[in-house]
Amino acid sequence: xxxxxxxPETPTILARRPPAITPANTSPLLQPLPKPPGLxxxxxxxxxxxxxxxxxxxxxxxxxxFPLVKTALHHIGPIEFLAIRFAIATVALVIIWPRAALxxxxxxxxxxxx
Numbered sequence: 834x835x836x837x838x839x840x841p842e843t844p845t846i847l848a849r850r851p852p853a854i855t856p857a858n859t860s861p862l863l864q865p866l867p868k869p870p871g872l873x874x875x876x877x878x879x880x881x882x883x884x885x886x887x888x889x890x891x892x893x894x895x896x897x898x899f900p901l902v903k904t905a906l907h908h909i910g911p912i913e914f915l916a917i918r919f920a921i922a923t924v925a926l927v928i929i930w931p932r933a934a935l936x937x938x939x940x941x942x943x944x945x946x947x
Contacts, residue, residue: 927934
């Protein structure tokens with residue numbers, strides 16, 4: 834019976850395995866991501882129907898803005914439109930976060946600054 838042929842030697846580059854993750858070589862990038870918190874409120878989990886209605890509402894509002902912007906730009910210029918849009922957004926944010934707005938005014942903070 835003929836002798837079995839020896840398997841060809843694997844190049845060392847291909848045979849090398851990555852080192853095992855040990856506490857000495859762990860990196861935050863190698864750690865598993867934490868699980869995100871579940872979608873819940875103080876009364877328990879939010880029903881899937883409510884989540885779908887919220888997403889549908891956001892999509893509808895986003896979709897309706899295109900014809901509104903197009904119509905608005907026929908009546909006023911783009912600079913005036915943006916000024917009105919940012920003024921409305923500022924008022925809405927001041928209503929939602931009044932403390933942050935007061936702190937920004939008192940500290941003289943500029944937009945995007947600290």
